[in-house]
Amino acid sequence: AQSVTQLDSQVPVFEEAPVELRCNYSSSVSVYLFWYVQYPNQGLQLLLKYLSGSTLVKGINGFEAEFNKSQTSFHLRKPSVHISDTAEYFCAVRSNFGNEKLTFGTGTRLTIIP
Amino acid sequence: EAGVAQSPRYKIIEKRQSVAFWCNPISGHATLYWYQQILGQGPKLLIQFQNNGVVDDSQLPKDRFSAERLKGVDSTLKIQPAKLEDSAVYLCASSFRGLVDTQYFGPGTRLTVL
Numbered sequence: 001a002q003s004v005t006q007l008d009s010q011v012p013v014f015e016e017a018p019v020e021l022r023c024n025y026s027s028s029v030s031v032y033l034f035w036y037v038q039y040p041n042q043g044l045q046l047l048l049k050y051l052s053g054s055t056l057v058k059g060i061n062g063f064e065a066e067f068n069k070s071q072t073s074f075h076l077r078k079p080s081v082h083i084s085d086t087a088e089y090f091c092a093v094r095s096n097f098g099n100e101k102l103t104f105g106t107g108t109r110l111t112i113i114p
Numbered sequence: 115e116a117g118v119a120q121s122p123r124y125k126i127i128e129k130r131q132s133v134a135f136w137c138n139p140i141s142g143h144a145t146l147y148w149y150q151q152i153l154g155q156g157p158k159l160l161i162q163f164q165n166n167g168v169v170d171d172s173q174l175p176k177d178r179f180s181a182e183r184l185k186g187v188d189s190t191l192k193i194q195p196a197k198l199e200d201s202a203v204y205l206c207a208s209s210f211r212g213l214v215d216t217q218y219f220g221p222g223t224r225l226t227v228l
Contacts, residue, residue, distance in 0.1 A: 036219075042221055043207075043220050043221045044157070044207075044217075044219040046216045046217070090156050092156070101162065101170055101172075102159065102217070104156030104157050104158070105156050106154065106155055107154075107155075
């Protein structure tokens with residue numbers, strides 16, 4: 001079985017400050033990892049994904065994430081946030097064995113303070 | 115390229131009534147997913163179609179939920195009869211092939227059961 005934990009339900013950050021949204025996963029096999037963003041009243045949009053290769057993954061809107069197998073983490077970072085980054089961010093995991101479904105975390109609401 | 119379309123966007127019904135949601139995926143996408151997103155939680159997969167066949171419906175409450183994807187394109191999700199705990203946003207997503215492909219989400223249908 002696989003699971004995802006997003007420890008921070010809400011993260012307030014001042015505009016132009018850096019941010020890190022934490023994601024830890026659990027799986028008995030190797031995994032694929034994803035970060036999705038959900039803007040108010042919109043569907044989810046893929047920010048970035050890790051399938052294999054380099055552990056540092058760059059995504060859209062200046063976000064990046066680093067896969068750390070030993071710590072089973074996939075934290076999302078941005079060096080300088082903008083008001084437009086206000087949204088809900090979801091980490092998701094899927095094992096690379098068989099036809100496992102995508103399992104989402106409970107989300108982190110990022111609020112940018114002007 | 116048109117995105118994933120869903121209708122209606124909002125629906126309010128009373129418990130024990132029935133309701134249906136419609137989804138039109140991105141043209142050419144073979145895989146279609148229905149998710150349930152309860153307030154404060156991440157999306158949970160209800161059912162996955164590959165063309166017009168069901169790949170995974172292990173988390174679909176089959177006593178009241180049903181879904182079909184005729185001709186491998188549009189899909190409908192039905193709830194009959196609805197319960198209070200079915201209040202949620204129902205998200206439809208599609209991908210070109212399978213689960214490692216990027217999933218593109220529709221705006222969702224917000225269901226309120228009174």
